[in-house]
Amino acid sequence: MTEKPINNRAWLFTLPVLAFVLFSSIIPMMTVVNYSVQDTMGANHFFWNGAGWFRDLLNPSTEIGARFNDALFRTLAFSLTALLVEVPLGIAMALCIPRKGWVVGVSLVVMALPMLIPWNVVGTIWQIFTRADIGLFGAALTGLGINYNVTQNAVSAWITIVIIDVWHWTPLVILLSYAGLRAIPDAFYQAARIDGASRWAVFLNIELPKLQKVLVIAVLLRFMQTFMIYTEPVVVTGGGPGSATTFLSIDLVKIALGQVDLGNAAAMSLVYYLITLTVCWIFYTIMAQIERRRDA
Amino acid sequence: MARIKLDGIAHAYLSHPRSDEDYALKPLHHVWEQGMAYALLGPSGCGKTTLLNIISGLVTPSEGRLFFDETDVTHLPTEQRNIAQVFQFPVIYDTMTVAQNLAFPLKNRKLPKPIIARRVAEIAAMLDLTRDLNRRARGLTADAKQKISLGRGLVRADVSAVLFDEPLTVIDPALKWELRSKLKAVHRALDLLMIYVTHDQIEALTFADKVVVMNEGRAVQIGTPEDLFERPEHTFVGYFIGSPGMNLMSAKVSGSRALVDGSELQLGSAYPSLATGGRVQVGVRPDYTSLTAGAGLPVQVRRIADLGRKRLAYVTLGSHQIVATVPPDMASVADQANVTFDPAHTHVYVDDIRVAGVAA
Numbered sequence: 335m336t337e338k339p340i341n342n343r344a345w346l347f348t349l350p351v352l353a354f355v356l357f358s359s360i361i362p363m364m365t366v367v368n369y370s371v372q373d374t375m376g377a378n379h380f381f382w383n384g385a386g387w388f389r390d391l392l393n394p395s396t397e398i399g400a401r402f403n404d405a406l407f408r409t410l411a412f413s414l415t416a417l418l419v420e421v422p423l424g425i426a427m428a429l430c431i432p433r434k435g436w437v438v439g440v441s442l443v444v445m446a447l448p449m450l451i452p453w454n455v456v457g458t459i460w461q462i463f464t465r466a467d468i469g470l471f472g473a474a475l476t477g478l479g480i481n482y483n484v485t486q487n488a489v490s491a492w493i494t495i496v497i498i499d500v501w502h503w504t505p506l507v508i509l510l511s512y513a514g515l516r517a518i519p520d521a522f523y524q525a526a527r528i529d530g531a532s533r534w535a536v537f538l539n540i541e542l543p544k545l546q547k548v549l550v551i552a553v554l555l556r557f558m559q560t561f562m563i564y565t566e567p568v569v570v571t572g573g574g575p576g577s578a579t580t581f582l583s584i585d586l587v588k589i590a591l592g593q594v595d596l597g598n599a600a601a602m603s604l605v606y607y608l609i610t611l612t613v614c615w616i617f618y619t620i621m622a623q624i625e626r627r628r629d630a
Numbered sequence: 631m632a633r634i635k636l637d638g639i640a641h642a643y644l645s646h647p648r649s650d651e652d653y654a655l656k657p658l659h660h661v662w663e664q665g666m667a668y669a670l671l672g673p674s675g676c677g678k679t680t681l682l683n684i685i686s687g688l689v690t691p692s693e694g695r696l697f698f699d700e701t702d703v704t705h706l707p708t709e710q711r712n713i714a715q716v717f718q719f720p721v722i723y724d725t726m727t728v729a730q731n732l733a734f735p736l737k738n739r740k741l742p743k744p745i746i747a748r749r750v751a752e753i754a755a756m757l758d759l760t761r762d763l764n765r766r767a768r769g770l771t772a773d774a775k776q777k778i779s780l781g782r783g784l785v786r787a788d789v790s791a792v793l794f795d796e797p798l799t800v801i802d803p804a805l806k807w808e809l810r811s812k813l814k815a816v817h818r819a820l821d822l823l824m825i826y827v828t829h830d831q832i833e834a835l836t837f838a839d840k841v842v843v844m845n846e847g848r849a850v851q852i853g854t855p856e857d858l859f860e861r862p863e864h865t866f867v868g869y870f871i872g873s874p875g876m877n878l879m880s881a882k883v884s885g886s887r888a889l890v891d892g893s894e895l896q897l898g899s900a901y902p903s904l905a906t907g908g909r910v911q912v913g914v915r916p917d918y919t920s921l922t923a924g925a926g927l928p929v930q931v932r933r934i935a936d937l938g939r940k941r942l943a944y945v946t947l948g949s950h951q952i953v954a955t956v957p958p959d960m961a962s963v964a965d966q967a968n969v970t971f972d973p974a975h976t977h978v979y980v981d982d983i984r985v986a987g988v989a990a
Contacts, residue, residue, distance in 0.1 A: 521721050528708060528735075530738040534736065544724070
């Protein structure tokens with residue numbers, strides 16, 4: 335093998351990326367850090383506040399702390415609900431798609447369609463769809479005598495947001511699971527038939543273990559997206575009724591842009607960011623662990 | 631425990647086969663006897679895996695019927711056929727231990743726990759897996775995994791047959807010998823009908839009591855290794871079995887003499903009434919073709935291959951390139967030499983099929 339030339343000038347090639355990341359991420363984030371440790375009386379006059387904002391935020395007995403706690407709990411509950419519905423449903427639907435034939439293409443395209451629709455359009459579609467007067471879904475439920483009203487009933491609002499997310503993003507889990515299922519060699523299914531395994535045993539002992547890696551990725555992606563959900567509740571419920579569907583991102587925007595409470599908003603967004611980072615790190619560790627076990 | 635009967639089994643992967651060529655497997659009648667070890671031997675794509683999958687039920691044949699003893703199982707699903715099959719690539723259940731893997735086929739059939747434990751222990755001992763029984767199957771080497779696959783095939787005591795689909799492909803050559811002799815021993819111990827698919831003739835000839843040689847979807851000869859070597863019924867068997875393959879030369883045969891490119895050679899029997907119009911060939915294995923310094927047919931020596939135990943001469947006889955054995959006492963070989971053919975082992979083929987002669 336020839337020796338690799340070592341030339342530190344190669345680092346210069348990374349300069350454009352560094353500059354881009356600087357302007358797109360690092361400078362905005364440092365601005366937020368800056369706000370999170372200062373207070374202002376207006377007129378662009380700032381003074382040092384130390385860890386004060388953070389202390390309030392993490393103390394549930396303060397007003398902002400209670401608000402943050404509630405929103406965080408709501409967001410986590412939403413992520414968990416969405417995952418619990420979308421992942422099993424996605425796997426089940428992927429199992430229903432045949433392995434070959436023209437049905438495969440048709441079903442994959444049809445199921446992928448919701449993913450192509452932008453968030454705010456999804457919100458608008460559902461906002462109209464769920465209206466009790468002119469919306470097909472809302473009018474039908476109301477006609478059946480069910481007390482369904484997205485703007486007045488917290489349960490209705492919650493269920494609707496979950497259904498929207500399931501409708502919009504289960505296809506992602508389906509596509510990932512289907513790809514994972516297709517990667518299982520036929521011999522495994524044949525051997526299972528020879529071994530007299532039931533359908534359930536095939537799922538538990540062959541399909542699920544082979545899907546492990548794909549599912550970790552699916553769960554990670556779905557967690558991140560549900561944890562930062564914003565557009566759909568804003569468009570459909572406006573975060574209400576009351577604060578029933580005010581998730582972290584919505585609350586953050588309300589504090590930062592509605593109340594222009596920059597110190598609290600900055601502290602909150604940093605904690606929000608750290609939570610996301612921690613979860614991603616946990617997932618990354620799990621994936622690396624799976625990879626290592628496979629090689630062993 | 632059963633004998634398996636194929637009654638005109640044929641298969642085409644197309645739904646409307648038109649010509650003979652559309653058939654992956656051409657109509658076949660054969661009885662696989664209980665307790666025997668068979669090998670299905672042939673080049674890739676000759677239909678041997680199709681035949682195996684028909685027997686196990688993974689493929690339903692387009693034509694013909696399949697019997698286990700007297701029961702027609704043609705349309706019975708795999709699960710109900712009581713058959714075991716081992717595949718080319720090791721199939722193991724990742725999440726289970728070796729013992730759980732071996733127990734899986736028995737557990738699915740709801741056998742009582744003590745019986746399962748006993749069978750697993752027996753099979754593990756046979757395949758040298760006892761030490762690994764409690765390990766996760768995932769972390770093992772390819773050959774250990776294939777041993778588990780073999781074990782799952784053998785663990786059921788009541789199977790009608792165990793089918794092997796090139797099971798040693800992924801195994802190191804050194805371990806291949808060991809596993810093959812292990813299989814042989816298992817066969818003797820369990821008295822099962824075993825059918826072993828391979829494209830490796832040595833594997834087939836050492837493993838099997840009887841070998842089925844297949845080519846282009848047809849079983850061209852079924853016989854003992856000796857039959858295949860001494861009396862190939864088809865020119866394909868002649869050159870597929872034996873290394874190098876049989877010498878085949880187009881010839882004109884009259885009585886007990888054959889004329890090859892103007893040279894005359896003596897045959898072991900007489901062929902008074904050969905069908906006319908067919909392509910006539912004579913075939914002799916290199917082992918019965920001998921280079922001589924004296925009498926024989928004149929040949930051009932192209933090269934000598936020294937295999938250690940014996941030497942082979944690649945020579946030209948008229949328009950034919952053939953292989954002859956160099957006698958051990960012949961020290962040096964000139965460019966021009968002669969060959970003799972052993973008349974008793976010289977066969978006559980018309981349109982690739984062997985014709986039996988009458989005593990001359």
